[in-house]
Amino acid sequence: RRTLPSSLTSFSSVEGKEIFASAMSTGGTSAFFSLIEQLQTQPEPAYCGLTTLVIILNALAVDPRRSWKGPWRWYEESMLNCCIDLDIAKKTGITFSTFVCLAKCQGLDVHAVHGSDSTVEQFRQVVKQTCTHQKLPSSFLVISYTRKVLGQTGTGHFSPIGAYDEATDNILILDTARFKYGPHWVPLELVFDALIPEDPDTGKSRGYAVLSYDGKNDEISNPDTICHRCNSPLPLSVLFGSKQNDSLRKEFKHFLESLLSDITLSSVISFWTKDRTNDNYIWELVQPQLQPVDSVDVNMVNSLRQLLKALIAKESLDMPSSLLLTWQWLNVNKGIKSEVSCPPDVSCCSLSRTNGSVRTLEISPGEALYIVYLASLSEEQRRGIVYEDGISVEMKIGVEDTVREQLLAEAALVSYAIETCDW
Numbered sequence: 001r002r003t004l005p006s007s008l009t010s011f012s013s014v015e016g017k018e019i020f021a022s023a024m025s026t027g028g029t030s031a032f033f034s035l036i037e038q039l040q041t042q043p044e045p046a047y048c049g050l051t052t053l054v055i056i057l058n059a060l061a062v063d064p065r066r067s068w069k070g071p072w073r074w075y076e077e078s079m080l081n082c083c084i085d086l087d088i089a090k091k092t093g094i095t096f097s098t099f100v101c102l103a104k105c106q107g108l109d110v111h112a113v114h115g116s117d118s119t120v121e122q123f124r125q126v127v128k129q130t131c132t133h134q135k136l137p138s139s140f141l142v143i144s145y146t147r148k149v150l151g152q153t154g155t156g157h158f159s160p161i162g163a164y165d166e167a168t169d170n171i172l173i174l175d176t177a178r179f180k181y182g183p184h185w186v187p188l189e190l191v192f193d194a195l196i197p198e199d200p201d202t203g204k205s206r207g208y209a210v211l212s213y214d215g216k217n218d219e220i221s222n223p224d225t226i227c228h229r230c231n232s233p234l235p236l237s238v239l240f241g242s243k244q245n246d247s248l249r250k251e252f253k254h255f256l257e258s259l260l261s262d263i264t265l266s267s268v269i270s271f272w273t274k275d276r277t278n279d280n281y282i283w284e285l286v287q288p289q290l291q292p293v294d295s296v297d298v299n300m301v302n303s304l305r306q307l308l309k310a311l312i313a314k315e316s317l318d319m320p321s322s323l324l325l326t327w328q329w330l331n332v333n334k335g336i337k338s339e340v341s342c343p344p345d346v347s348c349c350s351l352s353r354t355n356g357s358v359r360t361l362e363i364s365p366g367e368a369l370y371i372v373y374l375a376s377l378s379e380e381q382r383r384g385i386v387y388e389d390g391i392s393v394e395m396k397i398g399v400e401d402t403v404r405e406q407l408l409a410e411a412a413l414v415s416y417a418i419e420t421c422d423w
Contacts, residue, residue: 002180005151007190011172011183019185020172023165030134031141032163034059035174039183042176043077046093049144049158050077051176053102053211056140056160060213062106065238065297066290073293080106081287082241095202096144097420098246099158100209104416105241109139109212115195116205123192123208127171130210131164139212143173145194146206150186156199156206164188237413238301238406239361240286240368248284249421256376256418266318268373273365279322282368286414288361301361303403304410308367311385315370323366374411375418382411 009016023029038058042051057064057075068074078086082105084098094102100112113122130141141161147154154177162183163172170185195206255271256263272282292298312319374382386404 002153004184009185016185019165019168019170022167023163026166028132028164031131031137034137035160035162039174041178044090046090047077048176049094049099050080052142052158052160056211057106062213066293096206101417101420103211105413110209112209114205114207120189120192124188127164139210141210143208144206146197149194237410238297239289239410241289246421249418253418263376265315265373268376269369272369279365282365286368288363290360304407307403307407308370312370319366324364371410372414375414382408
């Protein structure tokens with residue numbers, strides 16, 4: 001374990017306890033108790049970002065909508081497999097923008113600020129708002145910072161902020177690498193300085209993010225209030241999660257920009273099948289979600305796929321039939337070809353067991369491609385397509401507005417991941 005630099009104060013030291021008592025007396029520990037109940041050590045050396053997010057999600061009592069073990073629903077790092085490839089994250093960690101994307105994908109309301117876009121006084125106000133102004137904490141502060149500025153070993157790191165003492169202007173960092181450093185107090189201005197250095201992986205500074213949750217992702221939000229660059233929460237996806245492939249997202253983003261406003265389903269299919277030579281290239285961008293736990297989510301998945309079938313049927317000339325075969329995603333990624341025919345009147349949302357209790361939805365590349373196509377359009381264009389009257393009467397039966405709104409939300413999540421790939 002490393003020794004803390006003299007400019008930092010161990011939480012468990014005599015001075016650290018005195019600072020905590022001072023913070024308690026001035027109401028600077030409103031976030032502390034909810035976070036300390038969930039504080040855990042990161043299970044991998046590069047998992048600081050994932051573990052920090054898990055702590056926040058469990059502190060906010062967000063339902064992961066999947067089982068952890070037995071009947072228990074509880075967030076742990078392996079569930080955060082949208083926006084990232086966990087094998088890559090184990091080796092390299094995640095960037096600030098990927099952290100924000102992951103938080104959004106779990107339905108959190110995120111207000112993220114790069115250190116270079118803030119001032120120390122603005123940062124201080126955010127610290128006070130999250131640490132001192134909440135009787136029942138509904139938001140928490142996370143920092144992405146450079147350890148070297150604090151005199152610590154290592155480079156980039158993520159941590160939740162547990163408390164603030166106004167008398168000493170110190171922040172309590174709840175370090176997830178507890179094998180290296182325990183919780184410690186750091187002067188606020190020094191923390192702010194640690195947000196400024198450029199991350200060599202992104203060419204931008206690190207920063208801070210306020211994460212909150214009001215439970216609205218258990219319902220379908222109005223897409224008119226969904227903004228990819230503001231604080232509005234995005235509903236959880238029940239079909240897909242994004243993979244960590246920023247280079248591919250950037251390539252697709254530039255491809256869309258080259259098309260200007262002339263984006264068609266055919267052009268999107270051409271890109272994501274490499275000009276019809278690889279029907280499974282789309283799985284480099286997204287991956288199917290795990291089996292839903294609640295009957296409500298199961299019904300939502302089935303209804304979504306009925307709606308997708310109706311929308312795709314209108315585009316039959318642009319959608320090759322080979323793309324409507326259902327592939328077991330995990331087998332494709334292992335190089336095993338496992339295709340299942342998907343008749344128009346039969347649901348292909350069968351559940352595929354992979355290893356033990358891990359089960360993913362079995363979804364066709366065509367369905368994934370259609371959602372990416374929607375994600376490539378403006379919100380107004382998406383809404384016009386999803387609510388268009390041209391869908392057959394037979395396919396309209398049982399498709400409520402909440403299903404259409406969820407489909408718009410699925411597209412919004414993919415769009416967000418593409419838009420922020422170079423953020």
